[in-house]
Amino acid sequence: MINMFRTYNPINILWLGILLFLLRLGYAYDAPPRLEFTYLEPFARLIMPGKYQFAFPPLFDMFLAGTLVFIQALLVNYLVNQYGLLSKPSFLPALMYITLSGLFTPFLVLSPPLICNFLLIWMLHKLLALYKGDEANSITYDVGMIVAIGSLIYFPFIYMFLAIWSALLLFRPFNWREWVIGIMGYATILFFLAVAYYLSGNLPLFSTIWDPLTTKFPTHVNINYYNYLVLVPVIVIFVLGIIKINQIFFRSYVQVRKAFQLLFIIFLIAGLSFYVKAEFSLTHFLLCVIPVSVFFAYYFLYAAPRWFYESLFFLLLVSIVYFQFNTF
Template identity: 30%
Template sequence: MLFQNCNQPVIALLKDTRIPFSVLLLAYALLLNINLLLHPPTVNFTASAPLSRLLLGWLGSPVLAGGIALPLLFILLVWLQAVILNGIINHHRLVEAANGLPGLFYLLLIALFNEHLYLSPPFFAVFGILVALSIVYNSYYTDNFTLFYDAGFAVAVTSLFYLPALLMVLFIFIGITVMRVIKWRQWVVVIMGVLTPYLLATTWFFLTDHLAEFASGHFLHITNSVVQTAYHAPEWLYKTGAAAAVSLSSLLIAQQQLAFSVVKVKKMFNIVIYLLLVSALTFAFTNQYTFGPQALLALPAAIFLAIGFYGIRRTFFAELLHLLLVGMVLYFQYFKYLQL
């Protein structure tokens, strides 16, 4: 079945429910991140957040640090994030039929910044944000307090990878308010979930006599990137501007397409808008010209793009826009090497 449809354009393929989306997304992830295999970034295997520091310490072992093992691992993790995002959107039916477009556009947006997001704490934090998004969506169907505790717990654990992710508590509060009737007990349970990992972490560092180091390192220093790649103001402006323009235009198009959708879909779409706004707040905790928060912004932006492209009925036009986006990504990835 896959080979019978392989002559179709990419967008059409990922709208075809008979196609195994995960396989196509894996191939797409490899193609969009070849630059990492050709020129693996130099990594500084340390971070301020405790869980990121622990994970990077393991990744910096001699077994993994050499060759293309880490680039391949990064590509697999990006692909896994895309598959999870795709599963969430398809499960809750934000569009008419299951498709692979959310994962495709997530891979595309991450590829635009892949050298800077490579094994970074914000990149690892995306897994926790996906869990939080899934829990908020599931709260539409039930008011089980366990869900709200899990949401707070997931955000807190995520913030132990990347402290600005703690802002996602706002997203949880807003999400619960949008999806259900407001109950103050739900907010209390969320706060309890947030406090639990920090109580456990504080206890551990107190018992090991590293509490002061944990407090100063985690709360006073934020690691947005671990690669030794130079940042340039024009590059930051061009990439961020391009991503913002694409995301906002897709938001407007998707909003128009879902104007007459059922209440559930409208609520879930509004949740994505709030996710975008809260994710944007993480820029307040970055150094100048860092791309770290783009990992979080890629999630809502990919959803907007997926909804917008799904509504395009002319295959040629959709594929042309897709190729333009791919061309933009490849230009930013390889242009600097052509100048050498």
């Protein structure tokens, strides 16, 4: 399967759709009777009157989520190929994104982090353009607004603001105006939110939107470790990917090296910002899927021998399907 997706053949789009369906079949067989989807944080609901919670039929909810994942996979694939992050065009990034988006059953339904992945892809398009761009002010302003919009949908997304400064540090010589204008972009969205609070007579409550940032980082999380055995092949592939990147890192173009550094920073930001939400939820880690997908694609593009990497990927697929049918 990996060899097939190493080529940039449009027929692979059909195979991506088939794989997407198969990876969600197990959960569709035993889905809960009701799935609710809330698309705005409580503090942001003043700016959009109406209902913020939808209870879709489970199969329709999964269909919408699968459609979004499919679109996002193609966008990630386009992003990687456009900026030449791999040595040649392929459909490996899309394959890895669809696979990792089916890793846990909470990933298979609509959720705010899934919506925010569209914004993260948009951010990456703009941030990677900083390397060769002559003017960065408009880009950083736009990305600041994107982060603000994302934080209205899913508050931990606010930490993606650190990715803006990381990109400026990696791609641009220091210019304090470029660092400040990102804050201005974020403040623009906050201004409209403050106006909504003022018009509704809730302006004294505006400062409470920052309360989650005071949450202490947890020292432990109560989880059932048997449910996370599916991560074993993921960790193995990720480590092998890091090793492979390290082997040929300095033979890559400077832009590619800096892009992978930015992706790793985004992975760390996404992974460590889960604690902002009061209740631990696996859906948060959908924000990690984009950078991890690119690392996986890089490994499988250069991996050898064939029997090993094909077996490793097959093991990952089998474990995902197995844990959809089995909970401990």
